[in-house]
Amino acid sequence: MSDISNTEGIPLYVKIRESLRQQIASGELERGQKLPSEDELATQFGVSRMTVRQGTSDLIDDGLLYRRHGVGTFVTLPHIERDHSRLTNFFENSDKHGIHAKATILEFEVIHATPMIAQALLLESDEFVIHIKSLRQADEVMVTLHDAYIPHRLFSEMIQEELHDFDVQHLWSKFEKNGYPVKRAVQKIEARLADQELAKVMQIQAGAPILFKERTVYAEDGTPVEFTYCYNRGDMYSLTVILNR
């Protein structure tokens, strides 16, 4: 043991990962620079080589490092943090950017699933779903209209709550409490125009650009927990995603 003491129960590879991440962030390890070899790092940190690899592998997934077989491990030039393309809650995201986010629930009802929704949520076509229509504002400006559908079978106790008590901000943590932690989402994205109805609700012009998302949210085990149509104001909303080859 040398640099890294086993304080608390934090795994060694996590400490190594964070130590390297910090060294990169601080500029101690410069862009494009070659890291010490895995053997060397193992010696420096006083761990085995496999443990070093476990740490660096995480940073490679994050896009901070890359390896060249037979050559070495290097710091990537611009740091594209994978964080920029992670699944986030509207409110989490707003918080982080210091934006005041608010949601107003327009409708809250239990209905039969449409074929489209049933297919997305893996339900029988006659099953019930909870429908929540909500309007989201960022700094008092209406940005998004959500039409969310949730399997009634999985979250029936949610409708026990009063409408004004209901907290759309913590919908996902509610899923988690019920044993379905939100893990991933598949989103189909399109450009559309606002029709009369949408324009009225969002207080924009009919024919204004709308970034339309059709999103299915899945729990850890792959259970679909939410299917949502999102209508985002085109001039107020953009989406950044990172794709790998």
Place this chain on the structure above:
Amino acid sequence: MSDISNTEGIPLYVKIRESLRQQIASGELERGQKLPSEDELATQFGVSRMTVRQGTSDLIDDGLLYRRHGVGTFVTLPHIERDHSRLTNFFENSDKHGIHAKATILEFEVIHATPMIAQALLLESDEFVIHIKSLRQADEVMVTLHDAYIPHRLFSEMIQEELHDFDVQHLWSKFEKNGYPVKRAVQKIEARLADQELAKVMQIQAGAPILFKERTVYAEDGTPVEFTYCYNRGDMYSLTVILNR
């Protein structure tokens, strides 16, 4: 050694991964089903437990499996293949779906980088970039207009080629040949309206919805190799992305 013989130079963990992937695809391993324990799999495949984990870890990244500490490894319910959100070439993608793709080069020039482009490509503001404006068709329908900018410094020999010889389809393989294999892209997506100029070029109505992408493509080492404005026909083009929490 049992199931998996070391034919060729394919790593064991890759064989295990693909064997499991095939078993999942064929339904031999059912959705939601628990896999044999890691120890058992190691015995079955005649390898060590760590090798099994290397294989299953890949499938977890792909979203086909998930682990529960102290419980086991399971097959996810619907199979969201990560492939749906990987960075693909317009032509590769069309090929796979049996669509006839074609690109027409409208402009091909060397210009000074604008501040925006210079920033994205990490260039000095006076540096040269190669500008390629191209129109992409899928089954004879115009779908996308591309404005691509490439650092002249890195790929100067590309302009030696004749314009009609130039193959925009293999731009990325050209990058690769020059030592910059395409690795990742950051895309900012917006909904916009077609202006007069764009409408004319793409033969659509002014005011039609456009899915606008601002994309920076990076090589393995993080070098930006391409910055592109993409204007996609809203009614012909949608984008599917998978996000993880």
Place this chain on the structure above:
DNA sequence: ATTATCTAGACGTATAGATATCTATATTAT
């Protein structure tokens, strides 16, 4: 009945090697 504790099984972390393969460089042979 309810609560606390034990325990078996499974994944999580970590070690200390061994061998293979790849890359860049230096050396040698032509």
Place this chain on the structure above:
DNA sequence: ATAATATAGATATCTATACGTCTAGATAAT
């Protein structure tokens, strides 16, 4: 000079083993 070859260093793959931690269920104590 040029091309083939050797070599050193680095990552890639893999083994066998050990102990930690978590979960679910069984058992025991209250």
